[in-house]
Amino acid sequence: DAKTTQPPSMDCAEGRAANLPCNHSTISGNEYVYWYRQIHSQGPQYIIHGLKNNETNEMASLIITEDRKSSTLILPHATLRDTAVYYCIVAPNTGNQFYFGTGTSLTVIP
């Protein structure tokens, strides 16, 4: 079963930062937080992952709270192409099973 909860939907204005929250209060010490997104009728696309430190790459930033019970994915300058369903997943970093929650449907508005 999924160990994450996310708001079902969010809107964001084009060019603004999109902040997507995720709760994972039962996360284990060896579990990473992964973020993927799925554009309609495509396979999920990897965005970023982290263990306890904040992470940044060319796509996004990941902020993980000190107690690791929640995290926020930040898309710094949202574009229309960022409209997708965003999934937060917790799993050990050993190729273990991913149990997807319901995700957040992000709509970027022109």
Added chain:
Amino acid sequence: GAVVSQHPSWVICKSGTSVKIECRSLDFQATTMFWYRQFPKQSLMLMATSNEGSKATYEQGVEKDKFLINHASLTLSTLTVTSAHPEDSSFYICSGSGQPSYEQYFGPGTRLTVT
């Protein structure tokens, strides 16, 4: 990131027939492959996990005799939907995980429609 392909991208078959879906890791060796299904407006549901050369491990409620999984090499896994019925119509997605990063890379999915 690494690339995973699926073939076919979509397939229509008649009720009672079997359909095979291929999943290939193109630029890495996938020691583990996963199969998911996704119904419209729903999330991905893990069906099974397969390690190269071993029998697949199925999630609870997934019929292993109906959804046959073979992971014969480090770059290929197949899912065969046997005696397909209209309720098997779904979007089937595979993913692969392997050295060096053990991240999961997803295929583009296969749309199965059973008439």
